[in-house]
Amino acid sequence: MTCLFVVFLVFVVFTPCLSSRITTKKDCIFNVLDYGASGDGETDDTNAFKAAWDEACGATKNTPTLLIPIGKTFKLQPVHFKGPCKSQSVHVNLQGIIIAPRRDDDWKWSDNDRATWIRFYDINGLVISGGGVIDGKGDSWWSCKSNKKCPKPSALSINCCPDLKLMGLTSINSPRNHLSINQCNGSFISDLRISAPDDSPNTDGVDISESSHMVLQNSIIGTGDDCIAINSGSSFINITGVICGPGHGISIGSLGKNGSYATVEEVNVTNCTFVETTNGVRIKTWKGGSGYARKITFKDIILQHVQNPVIITQQYVDNHSFGSSSPKRNKTNYGSSSAVALSDITYKNVRGTSESEEAIQLICDKNVGCTNIVLEGINIKSSNGGKTHATCQNAHGTFSSCTPNVPCLD
Secondary structure, eight states: OHHHHHHHHHHHHTOOEEOTTSOEEGGGEEEGGGGTOOOEEEEEOHHHHHHHHHHHHHOOSSOOEEEEOTTOEEEOOSEEEEOOOSSSOEEEEEOSEEEOOOTTSOOOOSTTOOSEEEEEESOTTEEEESSOEEEOOGGGTTTSOSBTTBOOOEEEEEESOTTOEEESOEEEOOSSOSEEEESOOSOEEEOOEEEOOTTSTTOOSEEEESOEEEEEEEEEEEOSSOSEEEOTTEEEEEEEEEEEOSSSOEEEEEEOGGGOEEEEEEEEEEEEEEESOSEEEEEEEETTOEEEEEEEEEEEEEEEEESEEEEEEEEEOOGGGGTOSOOSSOOSOTTOOOOOEEEEEEEEEEEEEESSSEEEEEEOOTTTOEEEEEEEEEEEEETTSOOOEEEEESEEEEEEEEESOOTTOO
16 A cells, blocks of 8 residues: 555646647647657748747646757748636747748738737746847848838737746847837746847837836947937836947937827946947937926946937937938927927946047937936047037936036036
C-alpha cells in the first residue's frame, strides 16, 4: 500500500498541463514546429502559429509556453494572438527569427485590419522573451505613401494586456511603428533592441498610449522617428537607461490632434543618452487641442550632437499641410485659442552638446502658456565651439545653474 501511495503522489505532481482540447504537452511547451511550421523563411507558417497559440492559450495548468525555436526563420502573414487565456499567465518564448512578407509579396490581411502585422490582445500576464528577432522588412514599404492602397502596418501591437512583461526582444526595419502598447497597465519592458535607418519614415521605436504604471529600461533604440512616444491616457511611466539614436528623441505627444482632449501625467525619464538625434527630450501638443500634460521629469540626460536638445512646442501645426518644408513650429494662429495645458515640468542635470545654437526652446501658447517649468543643473554647449542660447514664449518657471542662461523664462 505504501508503494502505491507514493506512485500516486508522483503522478499528481508531474501531470503535464492540459489544453482545452484534452491534449497533453510536456512541460506545457507548445512548439510551433509540432503544429506544422517549417521555419525555412519561405513557407507561410501563419496557420501553424495560430494552432499552437490556440492550444497554449487554452491550457489550464502551469504556465503554458508558445515556443518559437532558435535556428529557424518563420514567415508570417498578419496575425492576431487573442485571449482571454485560461491560465493566469502565458509565455511566448521567441528564440528564432520572425519575418514579414515584403510589400510586393501577397500580403493577406485578417479581419480588414491593416494597421498591424503581429498583434496580441486581451491577455493577462503575457510574457514575451527569449532573445529572438522580429524583422518587418520595412524597406519595401518606406517609399510608398500612407493611404488606403498602401497602409503601412506597425510590426508589433500589444493591446489590453495587463501585467505585461516584454524582455530581450529585437525588432528591425518595421514598416511603421516597431512596438505599440495600448491599454496595458503594470507593464515591465526591458532590454529591447530596436533598429531602422534614420531616413525610414514613421518608424517609431515604442509608442505608449492609454497605459499606466509602466517601466521601460535598459534598451537601445535607433529609428527614423521618435525613439519613444508617450501618448494620451498614459500615466506613471518610468523610462530609464535608454540609448536613443538615430531618431527624433523621446517625446511626450503629440497630444491634442484634431482638437482632441488629451492627458499625460507622472512621467519620469532618467539616465538616458541621445546620440545624434533630431530632438532630445520633447513635449509636443497640437494647436486647438485641450487637456493637460503635467508632472513630467527629465533627469540625468546625456546629449551627444543633438539638434534640438530641450524643446517644448505647445502650439504645433504640421506646416507640411500648407506646403512648407519645415514643420518646426507654428507661426500662425490657425483659428483656435485652445491648447493642451503644460505644467510641473522639470529638467535636471541635462548635459552635453547641441548641433544648433538654440539649445533650449520653450514655445508655449499665449493664452494657456506653460507653468512651473523648472530647469536645474543644465549644461548644454555647442558641438562646434560656438555659443548656445535659450528661446522662450509664454513660458513661466525658474532656472538655476544653467548653460545656456534662460532669462526668457519668466
